[in-house]
Structures are given as structure tokens and as C-alpha cells.
Amino acid sequence: MYSTHVRSVSAIRFLEEGSHNVRMKQLIGREDGARKTAMHELIIGKGGYSTMHRHEWDHQLVVTEGRGIVIMDGKKIALRPGLVLLVQSNENHQFLQRGKTPLHFVTVTPL
Numbered sequence: 001m002y003s004t005h006v007r008s009v010s011a012i013r014f015l016e017e018g019s020h021n022v023r024m025k026q027l028i029g030r031e032d033g034a035r036k037t038a039m040h041e042l043i044i045g046k047g048g049y050s051t052m053h054r055h056e057w058d059h060q061l062v063v064t065e066g067r068g069i070v071i072m073d074g075k076k077i078a079l080r081p082g083l084v085l086l087v088q089s090n091e092n093h094q095f096l097q098r099g100k101t102p103l104h105f106v107t108v109t110p111l
Contacts, residue, residue, distance in 0.1 A: 002032040011043055018051030021097075030111055041106050044068060044097040052094040061085050061107040067099035079103060 006027065014022035021044065028039040041064075044050070052071070061084070068079040072093045077085070079095070087093050097103040 002028065002034075004032075006041060009041075011041075014042065014050075016051055016053070018053075019049065021045040021048030022050060027106070034111060036111060037108050038111050039106060039108050041104060042095070044095060044103040046097065046100075046102065048103075049096040050094055052092055054090050054092045056089050057110045058086060058088050059107050059109045061087070061105045063103070063105045066097065066101045066103035068095060068097045068103040070095050079105070 004027065006025065009025040009027055011023040011025050014024045016022070023043045023045070025041040025043070026038065027041055028034050030038070044066075063079045063081050063083045063085075065081055070077050070079055070085065070093055072087065072091055079085075095103070095105075
């Protein structure tokens, strides 16, 4: 078993090329005993965004704070606290922060 608190995990700069003003907290990873999935909190600061990208795996996320939009295969979806989203494999997607406070979401991805 592994346990921590989101506030106890340090955020690092998200190094995905083309992203701007994005930080990430690895909440659960392989070194914590995870065998199949990892959990991260992404924090997109004022005016920040991820690059448009896609990958070969599904990932799920839940928005915990802030506002933004996700562009998925050309469609825009508003992001707000409580929204749950499934990004399926090979769907083009990009996250953009909007509003006065950073956008926070927790995501689960395969290891």
C-alpha cells in the first residue's frame, strides 16, 4: 500500500515540447508500487497550454480546480471542476487554461 497527500508532492516543470506554463505532480508511479497505471496532477498556469498531441493509450482525468478548454479532434469542451473526461487512444487533444486561476486536473495513464 502507498499513501500520500497531493500537497506533499512537489510540482515539476512538464517537459513536453510545445507546452507552455505547465507543471506536473507524480502522485503515484512505479517507484510507489504501481504496476499498471500512474496518477498525475497537471497544473496549467495563467495562459498555459499543452501541445496538441495524441498517444496510443486511453487516459482518464477529472478537473479539480480552475477553468479551461480541451480541444479534441477539433471539438472544444469546457473544463470546470468536477468534469470527468476520457481521452481515447489516438484522439488528438490539447488542454488550455482559461480564467483567473490555474487549471488543475488529475489523470490516470498506463505505465
